[in-house]
Amino acid sequence: MKTQIFLTVNGEQHELWVRNDRTLLDALHDDIGLPDVRYGCGEGVCGTCTVLADNEPINACLTFAVQAQDVAIQTLSGLTNASEELHPLQKCFLEHGAAQCGFCTPGMVLTSKVLAQRNPSATRQEIRYELVGNLCRCTGYTKIVDAVEEYFGQVREQASTGGGDR
Amino acid sequence: MSAAAPNSSAFEYQTADCWEEAIKLRALWGEGAKLIAGGQSLVPMINLRLAMPAALIDLNPIVSSGPWLDQGELVIPAMTRHRAVLDSPLVATHFPMLAKAVGLVGNVRVRNRGTIGGSVSHADPTGEIPCVVLAAGGRIVVQGPSGMRSVPADDFFLTYLTTATDLDEVVTEIRLPVAGDQDGWGFDEVTRRFSDFATVEVAVSARSRASEEIPELRVVLGGVADRPLLLGEDILEPFRRLGADPQAIDEVAQNAANSISPESDVHASADYRRRLTQVLTRRSLAQAVGLG
Structure with a gap:
């Protein structure tokens, strides 16, 4: 039924x-x-x-x-409202080589995006804590955390210059 | 050709808007029904066909208004998500041990859905929440067709995944005695991977007593038996003899390790679990009595 x-x-x-x-x-x-x-x-x-x-x-x-x-x-x-453009966080992933096979990437991106909204000044340690349980078998995580940190920096910068919340 | 087989769902699904309705549905469906709260332990069991309930009674429509204080107790409604416990300033102030432990439960997705009532009802012997609730000397409020009763945590956890909740009852609240300024606590665990089930965990609450120099100690071991294990007076005896002293801590830790018969499995041998028990008991006790 x-x-x-x-x-x-x-x-x-x-x-x-x-x-x-x-x-x-x-x-x-x-x-x-x-x-x-x-x-x-x-x-x-x-x-x-x-x-x-x-x-x-x-x-x-x-x-x-x-x-x-x-x-x-x-x-x-x-995340991207049907536009062709990637979300800034996805761009950070590309720039840092944080996506290889890409299987874990949706979970990494979505989880990081929510943390960025709640606490854009999260430390590297706090980012790692939030991403616990998102398994990646390619990158060894370092590049993922690098990419997320870069994005958090952008969010903080935008906030300080009064930009949008993406 | 045979008659068409009934194309039945694997389980019936019903929602409960309040505890009374949950209890009624429970009575209606009987033994085949499972109550589902956050589902972070139950659904893996269903996905793996370890549990095959005839009906799921979903408690998620029951809205939780978050922890509050009531006459010296911190009251946490059963449907409070781990996330809400972790973010609660009341919990951080009045029950830092729970705040620490809940931060070690699962991962962010598990904490967003999982509930304190679900953890307590599931009674996983390696779970952080049962261990802390028992160390705190809390009580569990359950409701059934004949009304409410409150079960001391000491009598609640019976064996693997089994509690003192009767078949027709539902856990509705967890109540923990608020810690005073002079009280100490310690919680430590070893896991194979961060967020995994604890191999061994130890929770200690040390309540200061006006009449005595030695605090009232409650030491609970998780992951070494079929339920969280509250250490008896005989094991804590060195504290009475020596006071809150490093020697007493060492002896209690040794006693604790000697008192258990943990199982060996693919994750850890019994000897390793015993050794972890000794080390973690020592650390948690030292923190709890201010010698950490």
Whole structure:
């Protein structure tokens, strides 16, 4: 038996019919067709399925789709509002060689972006703490933290010159 | 051709808006139902088919208004997210041990969804929250069809993933006695990777007593038995004999290590767990009594 649900994803509403045991990850990746939400471990320890629910990172693999109807969901592809341009944080990742195979990148980017909004003066240690549980098997993390630090610097600079909040 | 097999969902899904409704649904579905709070331990079990509930009763619509103080107790509603505990100034002021421990729970995504009531109900013997609640001498408020009762943490954790909550009851609140200015605490753990389950963890609360020089000590070991283990008076005896002194700390740590029979598994041998217990007990005790 399937249940009718409505999910708000990247600002768009989707109507889906899902089994109750379908995870939010299944619904986003398979049903809606978002390749940037990825299956890693299915246990909440790897971070590849990270999405934002009401602007807080959660494990899409540990939430059932039927539970996600009342929140606004944002995935990596929702960061850039359909424009061609990359998000400044994604640019930092490219410049620092922080994305190699790219599998972990959505989780890294989304988690860092939320931290940047809350605490753009986070130290390197605090950035590492926030990224705990986002596993990367390519970069050894150093370049990722470098990229995030660079972006935090940009956010602080923008704040001091009265720029936007991206 | 046989009749079409019923195309049933793996489980029924129901939401509860309040505790009374959760209790009613629990009674309706009986043994096959699981209550789901943050789901950060339950859903991995469902995904791995270790748990196959007939129904999930979702407690997430029950809104938590965050921790508050009530007559010397810090009251934390069961549906309070780890994140809210971590960010709470009340917790930081009145229960720094919990603030430290909750920061070591899972990762940021787990803390955003996971709840204190869920952690306590799940009763993982390596969990930080059960360990701290027991060391604090807290109590767990449960509600059932016949009303509310409060269970001391000492009687709550029975064995692996099993608590004193009856089948028809729900954990609704955690209440911790507020620490005084003179009270000390210590919490330390060793994990294989940051954010992983603790191999061994030790929580200590040291409450000063007006009538005695030696604080009232509660020392809890996690990860070495089927439940968080509160050390008995016999193990803490060196403190009564020697006072709060480095020698007493060493002896208690040695006693603690000798008193347990941890299991060996792929993560750590029993001997290693015993050794960790000794080292972590020593460190946490020293911090708690101000000799750290």
